[in-house]
Amino acid sequence: MQGITKFLERIGRGAGRVVGTLYQAGRESIDQVVKNILPFMAFIAFIIGIILATGVGDALARLLQPLASSPVGLIIMSLIIGLPVLSPLLGPGAVIAQIIGTLLGTQFASQALPAYIALPALFAINPQVGCDFIPVGLALGEAEPETVEVGVPAVLFSRLITGPIAVIIAWVFSVGL
Amino acid sequence: MDFLVQAAVWFIGLFQKGAEVFVGLVTGIIPLVIVLLTAFNALIALIGQERIDKIGEAAGKEGFRYMPLRYLILPVVAVFVLTNPMAYTMGRFLPEKYKPAFYDAAVSFVHPPLGIFPHVNPGELFVWAGIAQGVTTGYGAAETAALAVRYLIVGLIVIFIRGIVTERITAFLWARRAA
Numbered sequence: 001m002q003g004i005t006k007f008l009e010r011i012g013r014g015a016g017r018v019v020g021t022l023y024q025a026g027r028e029s030i031d032q033v034v035k036n037i038l039p040f041m042a043f044i045a046f047i048i049g050i051i052l053a054t055g056v057g058d059a060l061a062r063l064l065q066p067l068a069s070s071p072v073g074l075i076i077m078s079l080i081i082g083l084p085v086l087s088p089l090l091g092p093g094a095v096i097a098q099i100i101g102t103l104l105g106t107q108f109a110s111q112a113l114p115a116y117i118a119l120p121a122l123f124a125i126n127p128q129v130g131c132d133f134i135p136v137g138l139a140l141g142e143a144e145p146e147t148v149e150v151g152v153p154a155v156l157f158s159r160l161i162t163g164p165i166a167v168i169i170a171w172v173f174s175v176g177l
Numbered sequence: 178m179d180f181l182v183q184a185a186v187w188f189i190g191l192f193q194k195g196a197e198v199f200v201g202l203v204t205g206i207i208p209l210v211i212v213l214l215t216a217f218n219a220l221i222a223l224i225g226q227e228r229i230d231k232i233g234e235a236a237g238k239e240g241f242r243y244m245p246l247r248y249l250i251l252p253v254v255a256v257f258v259l260t261n262p263m264a265y266t267m268g269r270f271l272p273e274k275y276k277p278a279f280y281d282a283a284v285s286f287v288h289p290p291l292g293i294f295p296h297v298n299p300g301e302l303f304v305w306a307g308i309a310q311g312v313t314t315g316y317g318a319a320e321t322a323a324l325a326v327r328y329l330i331v332g333l334i335v336i337f338i339r340g341i342v343t344e345r346i347t348a349f350l351w352a353r354r355a356a
Contacts, residue, residue: 021219021222021223022215022219024218024219024222025214025215025216025217025218025219025222026215026218028214028215028218029210029211029214029215029218029296030211032214032296032299032300033207033210033211033214033299036299036300037206037207037210037299037300037302038203038207040300040302040303041199041202041203041206041207042199044198044202044303044307045195045196045198045199045202046192046195047195048195048198049191049192049193049194049195049196049197049198049199050191050194050195052194052198053190053191053193053194053195054191094288094301094303094304097288097301097304098301098303098304098307099307100307101303101304101305101306101307101308102303102307102308102310102311103307104307104308104311105307105308105309105310105311105312106311107311108308108311108312108314108315108316109310109311109312109314109315110315111315111316115312115315115316115320115324118308118309118312118324119324119327119328119331121308122288122289122304122305122308122324122328123331123335125304126288126304129284129285129287129288129304130280130281130284130285130287133262133284134277134280136262137262137265137268137280137283137284138265138268138276138277138280140262140263140265140266140268141265141266141267141268141269141271141276141279141280142266142268142269143268143273143276143277144273146273147273147274147276147277149354150277150347150350150351150354151276151277151280151347152277153350154277154278154343154346154347154350155277155280155281155343157346158281158339158342158343158346161342162335162338162339162342162343165335165338166331166335166338169331169334169335169338170327170331173327173330173331174327177320177323177324177327
């Protein structure tokens with residue numbers, strides 16, 4: 001009798017732990033949606049709505065179109081966004097990458113840009129990723145102040161080289177899309 | 178009078194377009210993201226931090242053959258389990274000279290998995306979703322799925338290259354500074 005009670009207790013405990021973990025995971029994901037995703041969607045919807053309704057979007061798209069529609073153009077885009085002076089300014093919250101991405105998205109939606117451009121474009125709009133965050137990111141890794149002094153320019157210069165390389169690799173991998 | 182009515186219609190039209198976009202985003206993206214986020218949040222809670230720390234300790238070793246561990250496996254696991262921005266804390270296991278390169282590799286991996294694993298960086302989902310939403314509308318969901326997989330694969334190659342290049346540049350700058 002005691003054996004059975006113990007067995008039941010163990011099952012109950014285990015199930016409780018799993019259900020608790022899953023419930024907590026659900027709570028976290030709803031939190032993330034409400035705190036991070038929905039506000040950004042509201043912001044994007046407002047900006048994109050205005051841009052589409054006023055026709056500014058067409059003008060901007062026409063500006064980006066020549067850059068976005070050829071490999072050389074995308075490499076130039078990645079070089080501009082990855083410039084060591086610009087990249088830390090364009091980084092915060094990935095806002096610029098998200099807006100350019102959404103603008104280009106409207107061009108894919110209307111088939112003005114072919115689908116195989118999407119992969120290199122994803123890398124061309126993003127060579128600045130994390131460039132605004134280098135000192136904080138290094139501090140999170142418990143880096144010495146000297147490492148931060150060397151590390152900030154090292155990462156910024158590296159992006160000038162690896163940004164265009166990323167676009168080229170993405171271009172190769174976009175075959176067949 | 179007619180002019181006023183037209184102006185009002187135009188004005189509200191600006192926001193109606195935005196509302197259309199918003200509904201598309203909410204119904205198209207959020208339900209899937211919620212379910213995925215829940216699954217991965219639970220998985221991460223069950224794996225636990227201690228197991229990840231062990232990889233970090235191994236990745237700090239000297240030598241060429243530890244590069245894939247340092248700039249591929251460690252950043253991928255860190256971003257996947259700890260997500261942005263806590264992933265960068267894994268740099269604490271590495272010698273100072275490797276920290277900038279590790280940060281570069283890790284931070285470059287917070288977007289490429291978004292098409293399949295949105296939990297790594299839900300706050301910056303639109304780096305991926307902006308283009309993906311357009312591709313889905315223009316070319317269909319299958320095309321977007323293929324794009325998501327390739328984004329992840331190319332991301333892996335790019336962070337590895339970035340780790341190596343940044344490690345070299347760091348060494349160069351460090352040597353010049355000492356001289």
